[in-house]
Amino acid sequence: MDWLFDGEIWAALITLTALEIVLGIDNIVIIAVVAANLPPEQRDKARLIGLALAVITRILLLFSIAWVAGLIHPWFHVFGHPVSGRDLLMLLGGTFLLVKGVHELHNEVEEAGEIHAKAPGKFSTAIAQIVVFDLVFSFDSVITAVGMAKDIWVMVAAVIIAVGVMLVASGAIVRFIAAHATVKILALSFVLLIGMALIADGAGFHIPKGYLYFAMAFSVAVEALNVAVRRRRARGRAAHPRRPLE
Secondary structure (H helix, E strand, O other): OOHHHHHHHHHHHHHHHHHHHHHHHHHHHHHHHHHHOHHHHHHHHHHHHHHHHHHHHHHHOOOOHHHHHHHHHHEEEEEEEEEEEHHHHHHHHHHHHHHHHHHHHHHHHHOOOOOOOOOOOOOHHHHHHHHHHHHHHHHHHHHHHHHHHOHHHHHHHHHHHHHHHHHHHEEEEEEEEHHHHHHHHHHHHHHHHHHHHHHHHHHOOOOOOOOHHHHHHHHHHHHHHHHHHHOOOOOOOHHHOOOOOO
């Protein structure tokens, strides 16, 4: 029980948990976008399964540290640039996100003027996409954990706490995105931004996450103001309907 009074362990746990929560923002956005395409009765189920798979993936990778460490080392060189397994994963994951984002944006724009409702996505397809996204984002999470803490149980505890926070926050995010078309467009733009950042990272051009999260936070704040203005105008029209001209 000495660990209860070990300040270094508690400092590592708190710091790592905070970092894992920040790194989980990308994961929440992706899961929210994918789940928003499903029928309402399946969204929470997909969200819960996606986050459960996220924590399982992260824990399995933590117990496979030697294998993860091998992915960090260069496998080959391209024009003098070392390419590791992690780089390939980032490149493939980023490309997948770009294709997903462009496809969803195209569907939203093309179907915006159509009368019939958009057909809901397949549950199995959504889960498969979430599995791929979980795998991509889990590597950064695990690499951060390995660099921050010495004890495996501290890493596992931080991951579980972070995913628990994601579980609480993701429900409201999924419902909000599904209820507002403009917010979904904004979320899909974030998907493209994250995809480009992953590709750049895989190519050796690291973009600090702080810049991405600031851009995302600023865009969300502006859209929140737009949503508030639209709701206030809608309430005003409902309270003071225009009389028909006689």
